[in-house]
Amino acid sequence: MTAASEPLIEVRDLWRIYELGETRVTALQGVSLEIARGELVAVMGASGSGKSTFMNVLGCLDRATRGSYRLAGRDVAGLSSDERATIRNREIGFVFQSFNLVPRTSALENVELPLVYGGVPPAEQRSRARASLRAVGLEGRDDHLPNQLSGGQQQRVAIARALVNRPSLLLADEPTGNLDTRTSLELLALFQRLNHEDGITIVLVTHEQDIARYAGRVVTFRDGGIVSDVRQTPAVAREEDAA
């Protein structure tokens, strides 16, 4: 099997059980899922459905109790915390609901962060971070601090940071949760553009049907398992007045 035909994400019978003293909480029970390269997938579910846990495992922030997880052809289920840090650095970009930019640090320096830990030389860090900010429509905001930017702009900085190391997977956890409707649409348009034009695989976790409409595939979680996996024709978001 060649790398091209192989799915980017291949999850088999994934379990995640938390032990909190006496009680055991099963957050994921036997989840199996394949996501091909270039897909834009929405993961839906109410809170407590296990979608956040699934997201953490996909993002190599957490480790499954049982089951296998192959990312880009590599088995990442049994990796140590340092090895997972390397995977997060090289293969995964994160976008969070609350933006999670480092405070009192310029947009450019925030975007440089993954390159810093990836061992990229300082001069190259700067030029790649600039290019990444340009790609999300934030040219000329290099020196702005997070609190000098609007919510939408902050989330774009976060996306620029997620993409700067050219990961194979972009994981977005409720990326529009803190944004108004219009800004949310702009952001979804950006996701769609990155997905179409640059072929970036995006997994979008959301609990809003309105947001899931823009994905080509919707996976729904309930009680720690997948209850539906539907392919659809995505609605098109337009990116008129970005930035």
Add this chain to the structure above:
Amino acid sequence: MRLFAMTARTALRALRRNKLRSALTMLGVVIGVGAVIVMVSIGQGASEAVRAQIQSLGTNLLMVVPGATTSAGVRSGSGGVSTLTREDAKAIAAECNLITDVAWMKRQIGQVIQGELNWSTQIQGVSPGYFSVRDWPVESGAVFGVRDEESANRVALLGKTVAENLFGPGEDPVGAMIRVKDVPFRVVGVLVRKGQTSWGQDQDDTVVIPFSTAERRVLGSEILGTVDMVFASAARAQDVLPATEQIATLLRQRHRIAPGADDDFTVRNLNEMALAQESASRVMAMLLLCVASISLLVGGIGIMNILLVSVTERTREIGIRMAVGAKRRHILLQFLVEAVVLAGAGGVIGVVLGIASAGAISLLAGWPTLISGPAIVLALLFSATVGVFFGFWPARRAAALDPIAALRYE
């Protein structure tokens, strides 16, 4: 090493982001290191001053006193018995080749009267060589010489303190008549001020008369020729110890002291006193250093405290860094470097401040201070160590955070 350069940059950025807090955190170390520098320079200045003072007494000087202070049993103590004679002194001059000059002395407390005024002081009967051995010139008049000694002339030299107590400010003591223990003397000169010894004795509170005059006319003596003290000077400072041995050997022969028996004399040199003084001031310096070290320790705890707060406050930032690929050692190193930079910069500022304060103290209070290179190096090393030591725990706590929990931290 690139990892280190990168982490150092990150740590410096973090410190710059919070300038006021970084400055306040440094303050503890600044004060600690500054205190160490000031304390050590005051301590060293004091011990240097003591050394200089002892040098002024003459480090080449040896003193022989009768009696012994050593060993068990009842001892009369040095100076308690009159076993030392003028002949001993002359023998030292003749036979000890390391000794260049010898003088001897007989002394007693007695009353001196001039007109209506009287003063109780130490009366010293000395051989003519005394003034050169002790390097003690006159301020006015002249010292007495061999002829005065031979004919037991009633001439006296006054120490500065005695001159001030017997004569008014305008009066010239030279040529005046005084009575020493009721014997009339003519004052031939006033000796220059020699000041106090380091053990607090006023060296200028004395009347100096020829030895023969003292023995025959003033102090009296049960056995003629006994002396209370012999002064001998060696040519060079390094000759003092061997000369001490020469004198001791000679006197043991002359006094027929069996091998192993106690000496009936004691040879002292000022080097011993200098050493004693030095060790005393060293103890003082150590005490000061201890106090200063405690303030440095408190400064280190301050750094740890602030870093712990900072780790909690930046939990989310740590989570973000981990999410984008920071390994545990990156986080550990970042916080460790922050601590070392804080402590190190505090150390440098402390050294500068300490040197400035030491200068100000010696200028304003007039205390002698001496900046010592080793103390500076030591203080800087110590402050960096404080950084590593007190930074390690907060840094480990930061590195041990769970990325998921850290990202969710509010």
